[in-house]
Amino acid sequence: MKNAGIRVGLTISIEQGSEPQAWSNGAFQNIVFLYQLLRQSSVEVVLVNHAHQPAPYYAVSPELNIPLIPLSEAVHALDVVVMVGIELPHEVCTAFRAKGGKVVSFHLGKQYFMVLENIIFDLNRGAGAVNALPLDAVWISAHHEKCNRSLFEITTQAPVSVMPYLWDSMFIDEVVRSRQLNYGYQSSKPQKKIAIFEPNLN
DSSP states (O other): OOOTTOEEEEEEOOBTTOOOOTTTOHHHHHHHHHHHHHHTSSSEEEEEEOSSSBOSEEEEETTEEEEEEEHHHHTTTOSEEEESSSOOOHHHHHHHHHTTOEEEEEEOSOHHHHHHHHHHHTOOOGGGOOOOOOOSEEEEEGGGHHHHHHHHHHHHOSOEEEEOOOOOTHHHHHHHHHHTOOOOOOOOOSSOOOOOOOOSOO
């Protein structure tokens, strides 16, 4: 079944004159991956720029410049808003749903642990806040299901769905190409010890 005519907006925040840092966190990359995926489907997709002075483009790479639509223009033309790069104000979500739009919150991080850290250490970190936004659905990353599902089921009272992990080598490929790196892994030992350093906020 095709969703012809459905217009979807993914939120992002890029200020005029600033350069988004694709390597500063995973959100910028995940937005691009989801944008590229939806472009291959039958829906129309745009990036909604909710910034004080919105930039007109997201310069992902020399080959990819994604146009950005200011929030003031986008909400009147969309059917679905997916809050992935930044949350929208409560009044915007309420008004958008009142006219028949759907609001989805896509959480990429481990919000449950961030909430606990904020409570314990009196931090003021947006990613660790629980906001009572009116939502139609919540999407969470598969690797954070165990810690996040119950949190959002209780705090949002919206259906929670686990999304498949999206990834593409485009950002790594661009760094390798632009810096002319000799990149690749050559196995040297039959047994290996592997360490993963994560997360980048704690």
